[in-house]
Amino acid sequence: MPRETFFNLPEAKRKRILDLALDEFAGGSYREASLTRIVKRAGIAKGSLYQYFEDKFDLYFYLLGLAGERKLLYIQEAMAALGPEPDFFAMMKAAMAGGFRLVREDPRLLALGNRMLQEPDLAVRQRVMAHFGSMGEEMLAAWIRQGMERGQLDPGLNPGTAAHVVLAVSQVVSQVLASGKLSVDQAEEMAAEVMAILEHGLRPRGARRGENRRDRG
Amino acid sequence: MPRETFFNLPEAKRKRILDLALDEFAGGSYREASLTRIVKRAGIAKGSLYQYFEDKFDLYFYLLGLAGERKLLYIQEAMAALGPEPDFFAMMKAAMAGGFRLVREDPRLLALGNRMLQEPDLAVRQRVMAHFGSMGEEMLAAWIRQGMERGQLDPGLNPGTAAHVVLAVSQVVSQVLASGKLSVDQAEEMAAEVMAILEHGLRPRGARRGENRRDRG
Amino acid sequence: MPRETFFNLPEAKRKRILDLALDEFAGGSYREASLTRIVKRAGIAKGSLYQYFEDKFDLYFYLLGLAGERKLLYIQEAMAALGPEPDFFAMMKAAMAGGFRLVREDPRLLALGNRMLQEPDLAVRQRVMAHFGSMGEEMLAAWIRQGMERGQLDPGLNPGTAAHVVLAVSQVVSQVLASGKLSVDQAEEMAAEVMAILEHGLRPRGARRGENRRDRG
Amino acid sequence: MPRETFFNLPEAKRKRILDLALDEFAGGSYREASLTRIVKRAGIAKGSLYQYFEDKFDLYFYLLGLAGERKLLYIQEAMAALGPEPDFFAMMKAAMAGGFRLVREDPRLLALGNRMLQEPDLAVRQRVMAHFGSMGEEMLAAWIRQGMERGQLDPGLNPGTAAHVVLAVSQVVSQVLASGKLSVDQAEEMAAEVMAILEHGLRPRGARRGENRRDRG
DNA sequence: AATGAATGAGAATTCATTCAT
């Protein structure tokens, strides 16, 4: 956690530092993110950064926490709009919508997470995992189990595999976004498409027969 | 391209150098790959590497080419087994099978490609792209167009989006493999699952009615 | 000297600061003692320390003075128990006893002195010497002269050399203690042994055997 | 151990680097010795030093080895002049003479060893000890045992304590020398004096006076 | 009187690249 010093800073300065740090850590691996560059751009002394944070990892970790927190918040807000006993796919779409809200606010927040998942430094990844766990993975597994119980998902599915598939697919959306190949709008469209496909693949087989699942035309 | 010197090297030495270089470049970003480490492990002089290759990028680029070439070869071999006018999904599965053959031979070849797609150094990525283009993307778009013409894919699809979806999904498989979360066998199983879902999602809608696409049980 | 501010501090706080400072300065060279660590452990502000003391040296110097003062006190108390015209070796033993009392009270006080004698920073050592002089050395020389006059020491001795020898030997005891190789009790035993040897070596020759032991010269 | 690179250097350069390094490491603690200063004074690039040595410790350790080696050599040469079954005190004097020869050649070699014995960084000291052991201590203990068997030392002695005393006394000589308080000649005189005292203290009691000098119990 | 933010020099170490032999 940042030192008290950091929180005593005028908000503008604090935000500026976080902003520049986000630039760094979202733009490459942990190793490649340069504190030197941050302080140079921020116009502060090298030592100052060390008054705010324990060390490089402390800053990185704090940033990750902020991003995760915000993402979770958005997801929860999107899900709050759903009724009780919500459909699995409705939840997934709400979660995705939350993710997209995050991206529209600041794409780097998403990139930060992606970078972490690809972090080449094993020690860094382990330290992160030790605190954050696999996060989404567990939540998702719970959703899937619930969805199967409620008859929203094919009972023949292997929950573990399904979770991997779903998680992987949503990571794809993230990465397509991060790569800048698609605009946010295009990505959202693609995500809807992907979700439709997923839904088609994961719904109970019998339940799909004789009906038109796709209303997008 | 490597200098002539490199090709004059005894094959064992040449392979050894490439092998160690693959270790480096598959294990992190371009920046993090260390020539120093390569020469140390290879037991050759720093200067020698510069007699074989222009610079770091030259070596990296050559490695990428080798991996791409081999992947393409495997895909082509897998596709050669298909009859004339092959089904789109059969082609996809063949391509995937080619990819898995690559992975079984050397997982680092796959990791190398993944790392490149995530390369944080813009200049590096651009130089790579300038020579390799989006590779798979164009081939895939052609397949999709063909598939739609032949009535194997839903005519209502947006080919570009579909290409992205398909590409993204196969990248997912790659990354799951690279992450080590799944064994190659598990990943292959998951890939089959994913392909089934994709097929379900992309086949012409009418064509699916009243038939059981899924024979896996 | 500390500023007035320091003496206005509640005693507990004052002692705590000195205690932590002793930890630092007894544990390494002047340079390695870290004010940052002191204030962190003391839970006071960096600036506060500079309100109490001029600078790092001021604190160090004050600490040295305190330790020296106490050591002198203990020595004097041990000597007060001796009768008038005390024997040189009785005085030495009393002095040593004083030193051991100091060590038993707080071994860091001894370590502090030893570190000073080994201080690598010439400027620091010189500033210390400028104020404290060689301390013990002069007192010791006086004792030796006195001892020779009173016939307690061999008149053939070179007083300067003898002083060095005696001082050096007692430093040995200090360092053995500081090194932690011996317990205080063991060290005290060793000191007695050493003193016995010294006594044997420095007593007037005639007093021992009626012959001149020295065949080297 | 230094890298091959170092040994391939022209001798003058190699010596110059070692000389400057000796300046650093003999002048303070491990931490205080500055590689930056060494390269600046040597007029070489920072990176070059790392071509010669693994890291700071490697350089330090190599220096220590050189000094130890030379000291041992001198001691052995001095002892070679002694006849068979040499007297314990003759051996001690020879050893001391070896030490003085070292000091006359380069006092920093002695200072280096002293600094090591006082090294505040525990980890450094441990790594050194792990390779060098206590060196002298063991050799000395053997001498003492031998001396007692041969009737050159008082059989009532505790060999451990005696070893400590002797070792400590010779360290004193070292430190007096290192401190610069005495010239080498004066120090050698003092050493002789000290040895005479020691001899007097450690010789068999009967051999001296036919009585037991020890009344301390 | 107390605070604690700011500073910048200095520390060890790694790296890709050049070039004389």
Added chain:
DNA sequence: TATGAATGAATTCTCATTCAT
């Protein structure tokens, strides 16, 4: 053709000291 020494900028992190509040 191979070598490997030299380079210097880059990295993270620590420190004593100052000063406005």
